[in-house]
Amino acid sequence: MEGKVDVAVIGAGIYGLMTAHKLLLRGVRNVAVFERLFIGSGQSSRNAGGIRAQFANGATIRFMVEAERQWKCISRELGYNILFTRDGYLFSCFSDEDEGLYALHRKIQNENGVNSVWLEPGQVAELVPGINRDGLVGANFSSQDGILHHDAVISGLMFEIRRNGGKIFEYTPVERVERGASGGFLVHTRSGVFSASYVVNAAAACAPGIASQLGTTLPIKPVRRELIATEPMRHFMKPMLVSLKYGITIHQSLRGEFIGHTSANEPENFDLRAGFGFMVQYAKDITKLLPFMKNVRIVRQWAGTYDMTPDNSPVLGPAPGMPNFINAAGSSGHGFMMSPAVGSMIADYIGTGRIDDLMKPFRLERFETGELLTELVLSNRGVL
Numbered sequence: 469m470e471g472k473v474d475v476a477v478i479g480a481g482i483y484g485l486m487t488a489h490k491l492l493l494r495g496v497r498n499v500a501v502f503e504r505l506f507i508g509s510g511q512s513s514r515n516a517g518g519i520r521a522q523f524a525n526g527a528t529i530r531f532m533v534e535a536e537r538q539w540k541c542i543s544r545e546l547g548y549n550i551l552f553t554r555d556g557y558l559f560s561c562f563s564d565e566d567e568g569l570y571a572l573h574r575k576i577q578n579e580n581g582v583n584s585v586w587l588e589p590g591q592v593a594e595l596v597p598g599i600n601r602d603g604l605v606g607a608n609f610s611s612q613d614g615i616l617h618h619d620a621v622i623s624g625l626m627f628e629i630r631r632n633g634g635k636i637f638e639y640t641p642v643e644r645v646e647r648g649a650s651g652g653f654l655v656h657t658r659s660g661v662f663s664a665s666y667v668v669n670a671a672a673a674c675a676p677g678i679a680s681q682l683g684t685t686l687p688i689k690p691v692r693r694e695l696i697a698t699e700p701m702r703h704f705m706k707p708m709l710v711s712l713k714y715g716i717t718i719h720q721s722l723r724g725e726f727i728g729h730t731s732a733n734e735p736e737n738f739d740l741r742a743g744f745g746f747m748v749q750y751a752k753d754i755t756k757l758l759p760f761m762k763n764v765r766i767v768r769q770w771a772g773t774y775d776m777t778p779d780n781s782p783v784l785g786p787a788p789g790m791p792n793f794i795n796a797a798g799s800s801g802h803g804f805m806m807s808p809a810v811g812s813m814i815a816d817y818i819g820t821g822r823i824d825d826l827m828k829p830f831r832l833e834r835f836e837t838g839e840l841l842t843e844l845v846l847s848n849r850g851v852l
């Protein structure tokens with residue numbers, strides 16, 4: 469036996485690291501994170517850093533309101549600047565037909581604690597100078613939302629976990645998990661076997677492989693998503709801009725680069741190669757939305773793997789019949805933004821045995837009971 473830990477966390481992405489950090493804050497000292505590659509090597513260092521509570525169902529919105537509340541405190545909590553700017557998310561609307569849908573979203577959001585408002589085209593153009601106003605009907609906008617730098621968050625968490633005595637084992641894949649004595653687990657890694665009282669399965673699209681070793685089926689599929697970054701320009705666009713018409717998002721980083729992604733027609737696999745087709749399609753769409761982009765050069769492009777569930781929402785909490793085996797996976801393209809609340813609620817569950825009311829709707833059992841958290845509008849338009 470290599471060692472004994474209170475909590476073994478599988479995966480050093482944002483879900484695993486936030487959980488380890490929040491456990492250490494609660495005073496659980498013997499926490500080990502096992503990562504098959506290096507810290508943040510999954511999606512957590514390949515995303516756009518967008519943080520929003522503008523969703524279309526109450527449970528997700530309420531969860532995100534709590535996550536945004538926590539994001540405001542994370543720089544202080546970590547003693548590390550995560551470069552979080554709260555300049556809003558702007559959902560542009562280019563169709564009269566969609567206006568009713570946008571109003572419905574605002575109503576659900578406002579009822580659940582989000583201050584989203586409708587902007588007229590002139591107000592949209594003030595926030596997004598250069599937007600193509602041809603056919604622009606308006607936008608939903610919430611100033612509570614924002615953008616952060618994912619690498620800063622990952623680095624801050626890594627330093628803080630180690631400072632507080634937590635262990636992160638890199639290049640240490642978990643090969644097998646089995647039930648051990650007295651309700652615990654044996655975690656087989658390349659570096660030896662660890663006994664653990666709790667296991668947190670935060671292995672994203674690889675989580676189903678681990679859960680299945682204990683007889684649990686997670687409905688999670690890997691799907692490729694791609695991003696581009698342009699050369700830097702003078703900083704003039706503050707919010708994250710979303711276009712349901714083209715199924716794309718774009719924001720300007722603090723360095724001035726435009727960072728954009730789309731989600732349509734990507735394969736279901738772990739392929740991390742960047743595709744020429746994506747770049748061409750993105751260039752076509754973004755130059756219709758923001759015509760000034762015709763003169764801006766793309767300088768980088770990369771891909772990441774979304775871990776998608778059938779209702780585009782994560783699976784959070786103990787596996788049925790296994791209170792000490794906790795899943796935190798299936799983030800479906802918006803997991804970074806949810807992560808502080810995911811980490812603190814899982815840490816609270818391990819500390820108290822109580823499942824937070826905000827986390828209950830995300831349990832795995834919803835796929836049996838039919839209580840899905842469907843985020844259809846965004847996913848159908850490819851913006852998730």
Ligand SMILES: Cc1cc2nc3c(=O)[nH]c(=O)nc-3n(C[C@H](O)[C@H](O)[C@H](O)COP(=O)(O)OP(=O)(O)OC[C@H]3O[C@@H](n4cnc5c(N)ncnc54)[C@H](O)[C@@H]3O)c2cc1C
Pocket residue numbers: 478479480481482483484502503504505506507508509510511512513514515516517518519640641642643670671672673674675693694695729771772773774796797798799800801802803804805806
């Ligand atoms: C292009 C793109 C844009 C995105 N934009 C946003 C955005 O704007 N806002 C937002 O909130 N989210 C965004 N996301 C989604 C976000 O990145 C994810 O939801 C989030 O990072 C998920 O974190 P995670 O820890 O679950 O997964 P990951 O970061 O993928 O971490 C899982 C880790 O588990 C490790 N692992 C797997 N199997 C094993 C094993 N057997 N043993 C040990 N380790 C293992 C992996 O190596 C990996 O490091 C985006 C994603 C992509 C790809």
